[in-house]
Amino acid sequence: MRQYGNSYMSAVWQQLATQHDACVALKHYYIFMLYHIAMADVGDFNMCIDGGSMPVSGIVLTCAASSAEYVAQQLSGFSGVEIHGVLPDGKIVAVLEADTVDGEVALVTELQDMAGVVSVQLAYHNFEDFDAE
Amino acid sequence: MELTRRDFIKASAAAAAFAAVGVSVLRPEEIEAAEAGITWGKAPCRFCGVGCSVLVGVKGGKIVTTKGDPASPVNKGLNCIKGYSLSKVLYGKDRLTTPLIRKGNEMVEASWDEALDLIASKYQKAIAEHGPDSVALYGSGQWTVQEGYTASKLMKGGIGTNNLEVNARLCMASAVAGFMNTFGSDEPMGCYDDLDLGDTYILWGANMAEAHPVLFSRLIDNKLKHPTVRLIDIATRRTRTTKMADEYIPMYPHGDLAALNAIIHVILRDKLYDEAFITRHVSFKRGKENAPYGLKDKEVFNETPADVKPLTFAEYQALMQQFTPQWGEKVSGIAAQKIEELARVYSDKTRKINSLWTMGVNQHSRGVWVNNLLYSLHLLTGKICRPGENPLSLTGQPSACGTTREVGTFAHRLPCDMVVTNEAHRKKTAAIWGVDPGKIPAKVGLHTMEMFRAIDRGELKCIWIQCTNPFQSLPNLTRLRKAAEARKAFIVVSDIYPTKSTELADVILPSASWVEKEGVFGNTERRTQQWFKMVEAPGQSREDTWQLIEFAKRMGHGKLFPYPEKTMHRDIFEEYRKFTIGSGKDLAPYEAYAKVRGLRWPIKADGTETRWRYTEADDEHVQKGEGIKFYKAPGNKVNVWFRPYEPPAESPDQEYPFWFCTGRLLEHWHTGTMTGRVPELRRAVSGATIELHPEDAKLLGIGNRDPVRITSRRGSIVLPAEIGGRGTPEKGNVFTTFFDETKLINDLCIDAFDPLSKEPDFKKCAVKVQKA
Numbered sequence: 072m073r074q075y076g077n078s079y080m081s082a083v084w085q086q087l088a089t090q091h092d093a094c095v096a097l098k099h100y101y102i103f104m105l106y107h108i109a110m111a112d113v114g115d116f117n118m119c120i121d122g123g124s125m126p127v128s129g130i131v132l133t134c135a136a137s138s139a140e141y142v143a144q145q146l147s148g149f150s151g152v153e154i155h156g157v158l159p160d161g162k163i164v165a166v167l168e169a170d171t172v173d174g175e176v177a178l179v180t181e182l183q184d185m186a187g188v189v190s191v192q193l194a195y196h197n198f199e200d201f202d203a204e
Numbered sequence: 205m206e207l208t209r210r211d212f213i214k215a216s217a218a219a220a221a222f223a224a225v226g227v228s229v230l231r232p233e234e235i236e237a238a239e240a241g242i243t244w245g246k247a248p249c250r251f252c253g254v255g256c257s258v259l260v261g262v263k264g265g266k267i268v269t270t271k272g273d274p275a276s277p278v279n280k281g282l283n284c285i286k287g288y289s290l291s292k293v294l295y296g297k298d299r300l301t302t303p304l305i306r307k308g309n310e311m312v313e314a315s316w317d318e319a320l321d322l323i324a325s326k327y328q329k330a331i332a333e334h335g336p337d338s339v340a341l342y343g344s345g346q347w348t349v350q351e352g353y354t355a356s357k358l359m360k361g362g363i364g365t366n367n368l369e370v371n372a373r374l375c376m377a378s379a380v381a382g383f384m385n386t387f388g389s390d391e392p393m394g395c396y397d398d399l400d401l402g403d404t405y406i407l408w409g410a411n412m413a414e415a416h417p418v419l420f421s422r423l424i425d426n427k428l429k430h431p432t433v434r435l436i437d438i439a440t441r442r443t444r445t446t447k448m449a450d451e452y453i454p455m456y457p458h459g460d461l462a463a464l465n466a467i468i469h470v471i472l473r474d475k476l477y478d479e480a481f482i483t484r485h486v487s488f489k490r491g492k493e494n495a496p497y498g499l500k501d502k503e504v505f506n507e508t509p510a511d512v513k514p515l516t517f518a519e520y521q522a523l524m525q526q527f528t529p530q531w532g533e534k535v536s537g538i539a540a541q542k543i544e545e546l547a548r549v550y551s552d553k554t555r556k557i558n559s560l561w562t563m564g565v566n567q568h569s570r571g572v573w574v575n576n577l578l579y580s581l582h583l584l585t586g587k588i589c590r591p592g593e594n595p596l597s598l599t600g601q602p603s604a605c606g607t608t609r610e611v612g613t614f615a616h617r618l619p620c621d622m623v624v625t626n627e628a629h630r631k632k633t634a635a636i637w638g639v640d641p642g643k644i645p646a647k648v649g650l651h652t653m654e655m656f657r658a659i660d661r662g663e664l665k666c667i668w669i670q671c672t673n674p675f676q677s678l679p680n681l682t683r684l685r686k687a688a689e690a691r692k693a694f695i696v697v698s699d700i701y702p703t704k705s706t707e708l709a710d711v712i713l714p715s716a717s718w719v720e721k722e723g724v725f726g727n728t729e730r731r732t733q734q735w736f737k738m739v740e741a742p743g744q745s746r747e748d749t750w751q752l753i754e755f756a757k758r759m760g761h762g763k764l765f766p767y768p769e770k771t772m773h774r775d776i777f778e779e780y781r782k783f784t785i786g787s788g789k790d791l792a793p794y795e796a797y798a799k800v801r802g803l804r805w806p807i808k809a810d811g812t813e814t815r816w817r818y819t820e821a822d823d824e825h826v827q828k829g830e831g832i833k834f835y836k837a838p839g840n841k842v843n844v845w846f847r848p849y850e851p852p853a854e855s856p857d858q859e860y861p862f863w864f865c866t867g868r869l870l871e872h873w874h875t876g877t878m879t880g881r882v883p884e885l886r887r888a889v890s891g892a893t894i895e896l897h898p899e900d901a902k903l904l905g906i907g908n909r910d911p912v913r914i915t916s917r918r919g920s921i922v923l924p925a926e927i928g929g930r931g932t933p934e935k936g937n938v939f940t941t942f943f944d945e946t947k948l949i950n951d952l953c954i955d956a957f958d959p960l961s962k963e964p965d966f967k968k969c970a971v972k973v974q975k976a
Contacts, residue, residue, distance in 0.1 A: 129217030131224055155218040164221040166214050172292055179285050190421045192282040195220035197213050199268035
């Protein structure tokens with residue numbers, strides 16, 4: 072598996088690999104995600120879209136345990152949604168990016184209405200580059 | 205490859221989300237780097253009564269990031285979508301930053317001295333010419349404890365009037381009256397832990413998924429982990445809550461009053477009650493009936509001790525015989541068979557039964573009675589005061605409990621469950637306030653509906669509104685707005701943005717909000733939470749406590765507030781705390797709240813919190829061997845009330861054939877002055893719509909998004925139709941939300957209110973619906 076030098080991801084991977092219960096599903100989805108990154112244009116991946124006004128949020132989607140995989144697959148097609156993990160109890164951890172807070176809220180609303188999704192909740196929200204209009 | 209700041213932030217975002225699901229992630233330097241320059245502090249959320257804790261990140265004097273607080277037992281690291289607006293909300297473009305005084309049709313900038321001098325002179329003039337009852341203060345369940353306490357002391361102990369009211373009159377008053385006349389003490393006996401520990405949850409007219417989202421997700425977590433957990437949604441409308449429920453039971457508006465009586469009938473008929481529990485803990489009572497609906501100005505209706513008749517259990521059972529399941533079906537719309545089933549659910553000894561309710565029950569012209577009947581279900585079956593098994597009255601605002609109810613900022617109240625009509629209560633209050641007991645009036649002041657009607661009649665000369673938006677949120681709005689427009693009273697409004705109320709003011713004062721000031725809130729489960737100031741308020745805006753104290757000084761009541769500026773918030777809290785000691789609502793010292801994610805009162809001698817009241821297992825006021833003891837009720841016996849069915853104030857007829865119901869949705873909060881003020885969020889949910897049942901829409905020739913005219917006897921409005929969206933009313937019903945300031949739907953609402961709680965019924969009146 073190619074390492075893209077993202078030390079955060081490798082640190083997470085290492086930590087999670089020691090947590091047996093979580094690691095199975097997470098392993099699967101890390102491979103899944105890394106595959107997508109591998110398929111991306113190398114220039115895109117660097118993500119040197121520096122600062123600007125794109126807020127970032129960390130969210131937790133709750134799904135019924137049996138729907139989580141399906142939901143995660145659907146999410147892979149969403150731009151601005153990056154899955155960081157799927158847990159055996161049906162929770163999905165993701166990072167959202169959008170152009171505006173408006174966009175983030177619209178995205179969360181869309182996710183909320185997806186089949187298989189019970190709820191979408193916010194864990195973290197940062198918009199320090201965002202100017203008040 | 206180099207990592208950008210964005211990468212670091214994304215790492216933090218993921219880490220926070222992992223923390224919220226209990227997966228701890230080793231934090232490499234990247235996450236530390238993301239946090240560089242950010243100072244974190246805790247605060248309860250500014251929005252609903254759930255009381256989630258939020259970690260607020262400040263950089264360069266501005267809030268730049270928020271996190272669900274992982275250390276909070278309430279939300280455990282998660283926030284709902286309104287969390288996106290928490291920090292943006294303070295930085296909208298048209299934030300009020302200077303005092304403004306009306307000069308003709310213009311609002312002109314003024315200094316604080318000018319504004320406060322003017323307000324004081326108007327109040328003094330009114331008091332001199334018409335007495336202290338010609339002035340009023342109208343506050344909020346979003347006031348901090350310090351703000352509410354200052355307001356109460358000023359009005360009742362300084363100016364000498366009980367004309368102090370709050371917007372919680374419009375949301376929780378029925379719940380309060382239900383607590384007081386059943387248990388002798390306000391506020392729940394259980395807590396949020398019951399959502400994790402129970403197995404049966406019956407929702408009565410409560411769309412928890414949208415109104416109490418984080419609490420609902422705790423419930424759903426329980427359900428997903430334990431497949432035997434059952435969620436029953438009894439409602440007049442299908443919602444996101446319905447989607448997660450095991451069973452949806454549709455009901456006619458006002459049908460709860462009938463259904464509950466019918467369920468109790470079955471419990472009695474089939475002897476499903478707990479006789480030992482009843483004998484030990486329950487008194488049966490019959491109150492005053494044939495109650496009015498508050499539609500006439502100055503209509504008086506009270507249930508005094510003289511109006512209350514004790515009943516024997518046998519007499520009570522005889523009275524309940526009329527409420528057969530067949531009768532219940534006719535009146536409530538719930539099938540007789542279903543009523544029988546619900547009686548069996550409520551008395552099921554193998555399950556832990558919880559009832560949950562909020563505005564569907566409280567904003568009801570017989571809301572107090574419905575609260576009483578819900579308690580009766582739990583009291584007759586003995587299913588109460590146990591971990592995982594309790595009735596839970598949900599609260600709408602962040603501090604309707606902590607401030608308005610606990611501090612007692614109502615026309616009839618004093619702190620800590622005390623009332624103005626009781627001489628001993630006035631004496632105790634006066635002693636702590638350091639005023640003559642004769643200062644506090646024994647006469648109950650004007651309740652909210654009467655306060656605003658009194659402006660129209662020219663009897664109320666001055667009103668100061670803080671932290672709420674009555675000229676959008678009151679029912680039968682047109683009458684009250686017209687009175688304000690005619691300048692019948694001198695109106696002061698303290699707020700953070702221009703609203704439908706500031707536009708009618710003579711003086712507008714800019715307020716500090718949330719983490720721009722230090723404060724304390726109290727949530728639904730008796731959890732008192734404190735926070736420190738984290739950022740400066742913009743421009744000249746000042747916190748409401750400061751505004752009231754400056755006003756007090758000019759009114760000659762400055763000595764009531766001798767607190768040094770540096771320790772003011774702590775000092776006010778500690779003075780208020782004196783009321784609570786030994787009362788069963790004991791609060792902890794201020795410093796304790798600064799350290800933890802809140803504490804649930806009553807606080808025990810060792811400083812720890814109480815999760816379950818009235819039970820020897822957790823409540824220190826109950827001795828070993830006493831089991832359950834309702835020690836706040838007279839004779840330790842709680843009341844099961846006989847409450848008959850009485851119809852709504854206005855029902856559909858030939859001319860106005862539809863039920864009209866109003867409420868909230870997830871993304872916007874109340875009148876949208878905060879969430880709606882931020883352009884991005886306003887665009888996220890574009891505006892109020894009218895929900896119709898698809899068959900009704902078809903018959904009327906209305907398609908999704910078509911303009912629809914809705915007319916009541918009081919007003920008319922055009923809204924776009926929403927068919928097949930997140931909510932579907934039952935046939936013959938329409939539903940809309942009140943967050944949109946361009947659509948004053950409350951013009952249509954009837955100003956009927958519960959005769960005991962004086963809380964208006966926003967959930968039912970009659971309208972006609974046509975394609976516009």
